[in-house]
Amino acid sequence: LALADESAQVRVAAARGLGGFPSDETCVALREALDDREPAVAAAAAEALGQAGDAQAVEALIRAIGRGGTQPGSPEVLPAMAAVRALARLGAATPQILRQAVAHADPEVVKEAVAAAEALPGAGDVLLVAAHSPRWDVRRAAARAIASRGDRALLQGLRELAAQERDSLAAEAFAEAICALEARPGRD
Incomplete structure (x- = not known):
């Protein structure tokens, strides 16, 4: 199989291609590729498993979320980002799993x-945890997601966060989210 090729580029291409042809054999090979030493290969395997709809990959994808946790900003986080996307695509991204991902050291994994x-x-609650991030871009993404979600139960927590926000872009997103939630029918 091309997934065993010495070239990482060939292994990435193979993983991407196999996602479109789901079978027991290809899914087993893709699950093994999640442990590839090259982050781009592992990330491509995660994406392909999501595309293939491989429900048996859930545990391996959950483990992949921890990859790169000590190296934020490095290519090592690519498999973690792809694993979150794959779990979402599989319908397996539970709040518990997403809490694990929100605790990741890399902000891009948190945004996924x-x-x-x-x-x-x-x-x-996952969104409120993310809204406490030290990173303004994560806080902004969380505020926008809360607004889109439209859950008025999050309004009080959002107001508290907005009162403490010092970054202008994140503060703007919090204000917009508060306005969006206040405009929705219902009680606080």
Whole structure:
């Protein structure tokens, strides 16, 4: 198989291609590729498993979320980002799994978790946790996701966060989210 080729580029291309041809054999090979030493290969394998709809990959994808946790900003986080997307695509991104992803050291992994939590029932608290991030861009993404979610139960927590926000772009997103939630019918 091309997934065993010495060239990482060939392994990436093979993983991407196999996602479109799901079978027991290809999914087993893709699950093994999640452990590839090259982050781009592992990320391509994660994406392909999501595309293939491989429900048996859930545990391996959850483990991949931890990859790169000690090296934020490095290519090592690519598999973690792809794993969050794949779990969401598989419908397996539970609030518990997304809490794990929101705790990742890399902000891009956290933003993937925010995107996955946006419409997921029971994941409002995941968005509030992300809204406490030290990174303005994560806080902004979380505020926008909360606004899109439209869950008025998050309004009080959002107001508290907005009162403390010092970054102008994140503050603007918090203000917009508060306005969006206040405009929705219902009680606080």
